[in-house]
Amino acid sequence: MDTNLWDRPIEIAIESGDHFKSIRNSREAVAYLMTGWPQKGGESFAAAKRVCMDAVKGRSDSSAAALAFRAAAREAGILR
Template sequence: MEHLMDHDLWDEPIEVVIGPGDHFKSIRGSRDALVCLMTCWPQKGGDSFALAKRACMEAAEGRGDPSTAASAFRVAASDAGILR
């Protein structure tokens, strides 16, 4: 059986800007992304946020595609203005 954490990782990390200044965080997988979405997102809500949250949750649980989650997260980060 494939280890759950392995398939949670994305092909390449997505960098986001967190908080004031130039603090960057590399998001490497769906679980990382979920934590980021729930704890350090500037504005929770909106379509892209909801889509990213759902896609990341499904991928983290092994029910969804990690690349779909990565794409959704990238769009949400872009919409939130924190994509590096």
């Protein structure tokens, strides 16, 4: 398990907005970006994917990954 938790989980809407999911770290963010993201593509999506993957590999700060993921979720309309 990734012990590098974000300061605050980021909640996103899933299943047409009927349910919510908390993303707590960069590893969870990468997994959701790759498998559950509603609209792949766009600048925020690409940036979030890149920064979160770098954070998982230890090449980027986890707070930067959280900010990028939040921006992508906002752009995709799934940020709670």
